[in-house]
Amino acid sequence: MRMVDLIEKKRDGHQLSKEEITYIVTNYTNDNIPDYQISALLMAIFYQDMTDEEITDLTLAIAHSGDVIDLSSLDGIKVDKHSTGGVGDTTTLILAPLVASVGATVAKMSGRGLGYTGGTLDKLEAIPGFRIELSDEEFIRTVNESKVAVIGQSGNLAPADKKLYALRDVTATVNSIPLIASSIMSKKIAAGADAIVLDVTTGDGAFMKNIEDARRLAKTMTRIGKLAGRQTVAVISDMSEPLGEAIGNSLEVVEAIETLQGNGPEDLVEMCYALGSQMVVLAEKAASIEEAREMLKEALESGRALAKFKEMIQNQGGDSTIVDEPARLLTARYIYELPAKTTGVVTKIVANELGIAAMMLGAGRKTKEDSIDHAVGLRLNKKIGDKVETGESLLTIYSNEEDISPVIDLLYKNIEIGDTAEQPILIHDIITE
Numbered sequence: 274m275r276m277v278d279l280i281e282k283k284r285d286g287h288q289l290s291k292e293e294i295t296y297i298v299t300n301y302t303n304d305n306i307p308d309y310q311i312s313a314l315l316m317a318i319f320y321q322d323m324t325d326e327e328i329t330d331l332t333l334a335i336a337h338s339g340d341v342i343d344l345s346s347l348d349g350i351k352v353d354k355h356s357t358g359g360v361g362d363t364t365t366l367i368l369a370p371l372v373a374s375v376g377a378t379v380a381k382m383s384g385r386g387l388g389y390t391g392g393t394l395d396k397l398e399a400i401p402g403f404r405i406e407l408s409d410e411e412f413i414r415t416v417n418e419s420k421v422a423v424i425g426q427s428g429n430l431a432p433a434d435k436k437l438y439a440l441r442d443v444t445a446t447v448n449s450i451p452l453i454a455s456s457i458m459s460k461k462i463a464a465g466a467d468a469i470v471l472d473v474t475t476g477d478g479a480f481m482k483n484i485e486d487a488r489r490l491a492k493t494m495t496r497i498g499k500l501a502g503r504q505t506v507a508v509i510s511d512m513s514e515p516l517g518e519a520i521g522n523s524l525e526v527v528e529a530i531e532t533l534q535g536n537g538p539e540d541l542v543e544m545c546y547a548l549g550s551q552m553v554v555l556a557e558k559a560a561s562i563e564e565a566r567e568m569l570k571e572a573l574e575s576g577r578a579l580a581k582f583k584e585m586i587q588n589q590g591g592d593s594t595i596v597d598e599p600a601r602l603l604t605a606r607y608i609y610e611l612p613a614k615t616t617g618v619v620t621k622i623v624a625n626e627l628g629i630a631a632m633m634l635g636a637g638r639k640t641k642e643d644s645i646d647h648a649v650g651l652r653l654n655k656k657i658g659d660k661v662e663t664g665e666s667l668l669t670i671y672s673n674e675e676d677i678s679p680v681i682d683l684l685y686k687n688i689e690i691g692d693t694a695e696q697p698i699l700i701h702d703i704i705t706e
């Protein structure tokens with residue numbers, strides 16, 4: 274096989290065979306195909322798209338480019354959850370203990386944030402002592418005893434995706450449905466889950482800017498899941514404004530604790546019930562979504578979910594007393610309010626731009642090598658549809674630098690006040706195969 278012929282085939286809109294796709298992924302992983310040829314292929318895929326069969330073959334080839342985790346020594350149906358990317362998306366911190374507290378098995382591998390999107394591992398590391406690396410034995414024992422552990426993905430999980438993602442990032446080929454679908458599903462399949470709940474975000478803060486594209490991505494991923502023998506459900510959710518109130522690592526841990534205490538922001542709580550009930554049904558702990566939702570509500574209101582979060586922190590070496598004293602996590606040196614310049618109703622809060630503002634404060638990374646500052650970030654005091662008066666605080670800024678004028682300029686540009694606005698619809702659709 275010659276790589277140049279395969280590029281030509283895709284360039285001209287033909288379907289690549291399983292053998293051809295496996296050849297490409299295997300040889301690229303082993304450094305036998307140069308980046309420039311893969312770049313050309315990625316651009317051809319971007320324009321010509323792929324059939325479901327090609328996307329499935331690509332997903333499985335990427336999944337098998339490294340370790341495929343065997344979770345069969347864990348009891349029960351292992352259920353995983355993945356978001357296609359958001360701002361202030363605190364759901365995993367809440368869902369892992371919440372869903373485990375009603376008996377589902379959550380053996381989760383999470384990632385770090387890049388650019389304006391946050392990562393669960395960074396948030397967990399805001400908890401003093403929390404270890405995101407457990408040995409295989411520790412991981413299995415912890416999940417069997419406690420039903421829950423959230424760890425970093427192993428170094429050799431889907432190595433082809435690491436190379437492809439880095440190349441896509443610099444060749445303007447990130448935003449392609451076949452490439453996003455195969456990237457996400459390959460990692461989920463390699464991480465060993467039996468069932469997968471996908472949160473496919475849409476809006477300014479997401480890869481998919483409109484609902485039609487989000488629906489296509491969701492359908493593509495649920496079909497791949499089914500073909501790979503993993504039950505998969507996708508929830509299409511809105512990410513035009515940030516989810517919940519907090520954006521930033523320690524701030525989101527505090528938000529997770531408050532939510533598990535029953536005092537969470539309405540949209541974040543609803544998102545957790547929507548995703549969590551799908552997880553509980555896939556894990557066969559409830560017969561219907563309604564029943565699952567009742568179970569989750571009970572676990573939250575009784576404090577069982579919060580106790581599970583404490584247990585999870587303890588199991589992974591963290592200081593669980595922060596659950597009782599979350600204010601200890603808020604160590605930023607400067608706290609500023611952002612006053613509204615006019616009276617009216619908040620009509621727009623652009624999620625990705627607020628994510629960038631949090632990153633500028635130090636909450637996120639511009640490049641993979643950057644270190645992050647757990648203490649900094651934003652807390653929204655107003656959301657779309659809220660009334661506001663001149664001088665009232667739109668949001669609170671937590672910073673370790675005194676001069677944050679570029680951040681303030683960016684925030685004012687991306688929060689609009691007008692006459693009327695409806696609260697955005699949070700869940701647009703639920704896709705099951």
Ligand code: URA
Pocket residue numbers: 357358447452453454456457480
């Ligand atoms: N998240 C991923 O893991 N891969 C993509 O391509 C996009 C989002």
Ligand code: CA
Pocket residue numbers: 360361362363516517518519520525528541
């Ligand atoms: Ca949040």
